[in-house]
Amino acid sequence: MIKRAEIAGYEGLVLTVDAQVAGARLRDVRNGLTVPPTLTLNTFLNAVPRPGWWWNFLTKEPLNFAALESWNGTVAQLMDTMFDPSMTYDDLKWIRSIWKKKLIVKGVQRLDDALKCADYGVDAVVLSNHGGRQLDRAPVPFELLPEVRRELKSSMELHIDTGIMHGADIVAAKALGADFTWIGRAYLYGLMAGGKIGVERTLTILQTQMVRTLKLLGANSIAEVDASMIKFLK
Numbered sequence: 001m002i003k004r005a006e007i008a009g010y011e012g013l014v015l016t017v018d019a020q021v022a023g024a025r026l027r028d029v030r031n032g033l034t035v036p037p038t039l040t041l042n043t044f045l046n047a048v049p050r051p052g053w054w055w056n057f058l059t060k061e062p063l064n065f066a067a068l069e070s071w072n073g074t075v076a077q078l079m080d081t082m083f084d085p086s087m088t089y090d091d092l093k094w095i096r097s098i099w100k101k102k103l104i105v106k107g108v109q110r111l112d113d114a115l116k117c118a119d120y121g122v123d124a125v126v127l128s129n130h131g132g133r134q135l136d137r138a139p140v141p142f143e144l145l146p147e148v149r150r151e152l153k154s155s156m157e158l159h160i161d162t163g164i165m166h167g168a169d170i171v172a173a174k175a176l177g178a179d180f181t182w183i184g185r186a187y188l189y190g191l192m193a194g195g196k197i198g199v200e201r202t203l204t205i206l207q208t209q210m211v212r213t214l215k216l217l218g219a220n221s222i223a224e225v226d227a228s229m230i231k232f233l234k
């Protein structure tokens with residue numbers, strides 16, 4: 001896959017390290033989140049008042065993922081078949097040696113792991129607990145961020161996701177030292193509500209919220225925010 005990504009001209013490789021086995025995603029099972037989606041009585045009732053959904057469902061090409069075509073179970077079951085839970089830092093070293101472009105490790109949840117990734121020549125880590133979809137009660141990335149920023153002496157980029165649902169979340173993460181924030185569910189909600197236009201709308205909403213937050217903080221740009229503007233409620 002790495003070779004294929006390289007030949008296809010991808011610039012960055014994201015190695016997700018917090019999904020070595022699937023979390024117990026009970027809602028996925030309950031809601032029929034399989035590939036292809038399962039039409040349960042609940043999904044059926046949910047769709048009754050949504051004629052646009054029915055129109056798409058009945059007239060458009062069915063939802064399909066080339067990589068998952070021959071799989072009939074849930075995504076979690078697929079993960080348990082595909083992923084290797086015995087992976088170690090030696091594997092990271094190997095990946096670093098064969099992938100010369102940007103390497104990002106996603107799902108880092110401890111200070112020592114973040115620092116170790118920097119030692120292994122990783123270009124960026126994403127502090128993330130997978131939106132709580134993996135280990136329930138895992139550390140909150142936003143709370144981990146300040147100490148990682150404080151202790152990180154290298155130029156490795158610090159990214160964060162999990163719970164970025166408002167422009168103010170992005171400002172707050174930046175203020176605590178994140179170089180980037182990622183969004184998962186926020187854009188998916190936009191996608192589900194309105195396709196491409198829905199995703200664009202998500203970005204517009206986040207941007208508007210960010211700008212208003214900056215104005216209310218008295219900052220002229222995102223570069224002006226810092227930790228003194230953030231208060232943790234303990």
Ligand SMILES: Cc1cc2nc3c(=O)[nH]c(=O)nc-3n(C[C@H](O)[C@H](O)[C@H](O)COP(=O)(O)O)c2cc1C
Nearest residue numbers: 016106128130131161162163164182183184185186
């Ligand atoms: C439907 C769905 C599919 C996801 N698939 C992946 C994936 O394939 N690889 C991955 O690293 N993270 C995956 N994630 C996790 C997201 O990348 C992200 O870490 C998580 O949703 C937290 O961010 P959020 O709070 O903005 O949603 C997925 C999340 C959702 C909701």
